[in-house]
Amino acid sequence: xxxxxxxxxxxxxxxxxxxxxxxxxxxxxxxxxxxxxxxxxxxxxxxxxxxxxxxxxxxxxxxxxxxxxxxxxxxxxxxxxxxxxxxxxxxxxxxxxxxxxxxxxxxxxxxxxxxxxxxxxxxxxxxxxxxxxxxxxxxxxxxxxxxxxxxxxxxxxxxxxxxxxxxxxxxxxxxxxxxxxxxxxxxxxxxxxxxxxxxxxxxxxxxxxxxxxxxxxxxxxxxxxxxxxxxxxxxxxxxxxxxxxxxxxxxxxxxxxxxxxxxxxxxxxxxxx
Amino acid sequence: xxxxxxxxxxxxxxxxxxxxxxxxxxxxxxxxxxxxxxxxxxxxxxxxxxxxxxxxxxxxxxxxxxxxxxxxxxxxxxxxxxxxxxxxxxxxxxxxxxxxxxxxxxxxxxxxxxxxxxxxxxxxxxxxxxxxxxxxxxxxxxxxxxxxxxxxxxxxxxxxxxxxxxxxxxxxxxxxxxxxx
Numbered sequence: 265x266x267x268x269x270x271x272x273x274x275x276x277x278x279x280x281x282x283x284x285x286x287x288x289x290x291x292x293x294x295x296x297x298x299x300x301x302x303x304x305x306x307x308x309x310x311x312x313x314x315x316x317x318x319x320x321x322x323x324x325x326x327x328x329x330x331x332x333x334x335x336x337x338x339x340x341x342x343x344x345x346x347x348x349x350x351x352x353x354x355x356x357x358x359x360x361x362x363x364x365x366x367x368x369x370x371x372x373x374x375x376x377x378x379x380x381x382x383x384x385x386x387x388x389x390x391x392x393x394x395x396x397x398x399x400x401x402x403x404x405x406x407x408x409x410x411x412x413x414x415x416x417x418x419x420x421x422x423x424x425x426x427x428x429x430x431x432x433x434x435x436x437x438x439x440x441x442x443x444x445x446x447x448x449x450x451x452x453x454x455x456x457x458x459x460x461x462x463x464x465x466x467x468x469x470x471x472x473x474x475x476x477x478x479x480x481x482x483x484x485x486x487x488x489x490x491x492x493x494x495x496x497x498x499x500x501x502x503x504x505x506x507x508x509x510x511x512x513x514x515x516x517x518x519x520x521x522x523x524x525x526x527x528x529x530x531x532x533x534x535x536x537x
Numbered sequence: 538x539x540x541x542x543x544x545x546x547x548x549x550x551x552x553x554x555x556x557x558x559x560x561x562x563x564x565x566x567x568x569x570x571x572x573x574x575x576x577x578x579x580x581x582x583x584x585x586x587x588x589x590x591x592x593x594x595x596x597x598x599x600x601x602x603x604x605x606x607x608x609x610x611x612x613x614x615x616x617x618x619x620x621x622x623x624x625x626x627x628x629x630x631x632x633x634x635x636x637x638x639x640x641x642x643x644x645x646x647x648x649x650x651x652x653x654x655x656x657x658x659x660x661x662x663x664x665x666x667x668x669x670x671x672x673x674x675x676x677x678x679x680x681x682x683x684x685x686x687x688x689x690x691x692x693x694x695x696x697x698x699x700x701x702x703x704x705x706x707x708x709x710x711x712x713x714x715x716x717x718x
Contacts, residue, residue, distance in 0.1 A: 337585055
């Protein structure tokens with residue numbers, strides 16, 4: 265590994281097949297960025313993903329501001345699009361999982377989560393940016409943490425301390441002798457594994473997607489030499505295919521993230537199961 | 538490089554260890570989105586969606602009310618129409634019956650009057666004839682006597698005169714007949 269793993273571009277562009285240098289494969293270093301400001305060793309810096317995160321949140325707010333700031337009973341085109349997105353999350357996710365009465369309170373949070381995550385994912389295929397912000401674990405982690413605090417807090421508030429404990433452990437007398445074991449597993453699964461998988465599911469999907477895109481993009485460029493051009497073409501087709509696939513995965517992962525959020529909230533509010 | 542240092546170096550690259558600054562920026566970025574949406578934009582659109590729902594439901598209710606009213610008016614109208622038809626038929630029937638009785642009465646009256654007139658005519662004629670016969674009988678006698686007297690009284694030699702007397706007599710007869718008519 266080179267002394268400085270971070271680069272301005274994702275790979276070394278001077279390297280080609282048959283020119284005596286190895287394939288500059290993408291790896292963990294592809295997810296490290298030189299700070300635009302500050303020092304990477306201290307905790308005071310500003311880099312590309314932070315810039316994208318902030319711009320992304322401004323884009324989301326700007327979109328909804330343009331659509332909903334002065335909404336009309338008879339909607340314009342932009343309002344109609346935003347409304348259908350809003351309605352999809354509200355009705356299709358929140359009402360479906362939590363129910364209309366209990367779920368109404370959490371609609372703003374879930375809608376914000378969905379569009380925020382989707383925007384962060386979308387950066388992956390937006391030219392120049394071309395990096396999914398959610399492929400840095402911090403972003404999914406902070407969102408998962410917010411959701412975790414919310415649903416754990418809700419469980420205690422709804423069921424009291426003992427009730428919450430029963431809720432976390434899936435307490436069920438009919439299990440008999442295996443109850444202690446089942447309770448231990450459930451407690452571990454719900455309180456420790458759940459937030460971790462919640463964050464990592466999103467992170468890993470975006471991480472892998474970006475790696476795949478990088479792989480084919482780098483390969484297209486790397487093989488662009490001599491007879492390699494033919495392979496390069498194949499690789500470039502894969503770049504296009506993977507870009508389309510990523511577009512789909514980005515939406516799906518944002519959807520899965522909020523669907524899980526809702527199912528956690530629903531579990532916290534539900535009576536003993 | 539000692540294994541511990543290598544481990545530390547790997548640790549720094551572990552993609553599952555979240556860097557703190559990114560966590561903070563991520564939180565800020567999300568709070569921006571959540572803040573704007575929860576504070577203003579979603580309540581805004583909820584209000585409008587509610588208004589729209591009410592407008593649509595209100596419209597439907599209005600349309601339903603209008604339809605029921607139209608239906609009741611139509612039924613009322615139909616009932617009135619049927620009643621009017623019934624009434625008209627009844628009136629026509631009545632008029633026909635009245636007309637028929639009227640015609641029958643008129644006919645009977647006419648018949649009666651005709652018979653009266655005819656009877657009166659017959660009686661008159663009979664009376665006249667009787668009177669005429671009586672008068673004639675009286676007159677014939679008188680005339681015969683008169684004529685005889687005249688014939689006897691006048692000179693019979695004058696044939697011309699004689700015939701003149703007869704003519705005069707006949708004229709007188711005519712005059713009398715004229716007068717009695």
